[in-house]
Amino acid sequence: MAIALFLATILGVVATGCREQDNMALLTETKECLECDLSGAELANAELRAAKLNFSNLSKADLQNADLTRSLLDSTNLQRANLSNAKLTRAALTNASLQNANLSGADLEGAFLRGVDLRNANLQNANLQNADLSNANLAGANLAGANFQGAIMPDGSIKEPADASAEPTDGS
Template sequence: MRILPRLTGWRRTGRRPSPPPPPVTAPAAGNTPITITMPPSPPDRTQRITAWATVGAVAVSAVALYYGNRSANAALEAAKAGSVQASAAAEQADAAQAAQLTDRYAVAVESLGNASADTRIGAIYALERIMRDSPRDHPAVVSLLATYVRTHSVENRPAKGTTGWRHPRADVQEALRVLGHRDAGGETTPADLSGAFLYGADLRELDLRKVVFSHADLGGARARNVRLEEAHLDGADLDEADLVGARLDRADASGAILDDALLDGVTLRNADLTNASLRRVSLEDVVLGGADLTTADLGYTTFTASTVVSDVTLEGADLRGANLRRARSLDPEALACTTGSAATTLLPPGISLNWTTSSKCAAERGRPTAPVFDFRAAVTKRRSGG
């Protein structure tokens, strides 16, 4: 019988342990071998330190995550509180601004009634600033200034029986300027200047789209490059006005007086000029495409080669003395029911009309063959206070 080797304990050397000894086989009684397997080596110090370091790192991470969540929640709560405070501060600021605007508006309105012209002009400047600072107050300021112009412009009208025309006062002119620089695109209610006396007013480069000038006196106005699209000029007086480069597309100028006006380069696309008076004017570079000149007075008006007259309606128009010789794209049918004179009306080459037939045609259609009232007499009467 063979003797098994003695098993000895492990020595703590701090070094990597040797691999376990191989199994020892010893014969037993009856020559049957017995196999003995040695136990695995226990972990050494380095492995234990590594394990504890891993556990510590996990614990530290867990603690950091816990406190990180607490910090995040605290920051979120602080942010919510800050947002509430910011909203409250914004509301207070809005209320303060509204109160300030109300005070400024009240002071400006009061100053408009001051006897000093300088004070009134300063009030108009203040209202202009309010109009720009507060879109909410924009309509109120426009309405106030329009009322101011209507009310105070007529004070400049010549006394009854006199003919001395005077230009608008300085404060009225400034109010017009502010109205001409308003935000016209977003307006729902246009400025109402109907009946205003604005003879010789300076409207150059102003934006007066959709403004109501019904029966207003704008004679002799300086209005180059003014924007009057969709404006209401029905019955308005614009005789001798300088409208060079003005834009009056889709404007209602029915019954308007434009005698002796400067109209070079004016656009009147789809404008309503029914019963209007355009005597002694040159239509150089004027665009009349789609304009309605039914029963208009075009006496001694000159159409040039640059006048755009496509789709123009001239039924019942008075063309006595008019010069259409150079008018291009003029449909002869447009002249079928006009009033003219073989002696004074100059027609384009290739077009001839029997004016007696034309007058009869207009009468049969119930159209007058001349303006329904004396334009010049109406202007003189209006300006003389009659």
Template sequence: MKLFHAATLSLLAPLFLSGSALAFDPLHVQRLLSTGECFRCDLSGADLSRAHLIGADLREANLQGANLAGTNLEGADLTRANLTGANLTQAFLTNVDFKQANLDEVNLSRATIYDANVFGASMNNLDITDANIFNTAIGIGGEDGAEIPDWPRLD
């Protein structure tokens, strides 16, 4: 009987542990909100809606599925961050660094995006409905869904 329980527990353990692997770390959320820095933090699934994260250091952070609706991320550094499936509806994204970030399936509807750096970012299946985008290489068209703006020549 003990062997049966041990075998059942070992088979079910991955199911219980896999759910917690996708949950954010509350200490990481607290650190971000109090210091504005959270390098390589696990914020997956966190509710950061309407937060003021101006200039936040979120390099390499896991924000997969996070709720950032209405959040002010002006000047934030999200280099190599994972934002897959994140909700950035009505977010303020001026001068944000999204270099090499994963923006696949991100909801950017009604977001304000000015002068954001998206160099090398993955941007498959973005929702940019009614977004206000200026001087940023996000748009409809192009090979991967990104439209490169017509930059002024420097000659």
């Protein structure tokens, strides 16, 4: 009985590692990996246009300079992911978690960010033109230099060209 338990434990560990490799292979071959565990994945500079990654775990993944144009990332965990200079034009990230993520210089033009958790995220110099941020949580996020022109903000307002800069005003 003890030997069977020992073998089951070892085989379980091997199978888990195998699944992670299978997920990465599946993503690179088909650009589809729903509900996959890709936490900590090295995907810098990856070409993932129109990838389907809904409900996946990409926490702590390196997606720096990745092209995720028109990708589906709804309800995906991207906490602490590096998405600096990533291209997420018209990507769907509804209800995704981007808490503490690095999105500095990212292109999120026209992205669907409804209900997204961006608490403490770095959005410095990010392009959020025409993005939908309805009900998004931006508490503690670094918005310095971010472009929100035409974006639907969490409160439902639309940023006009005159007030599209994220720079704080002094009230004068």
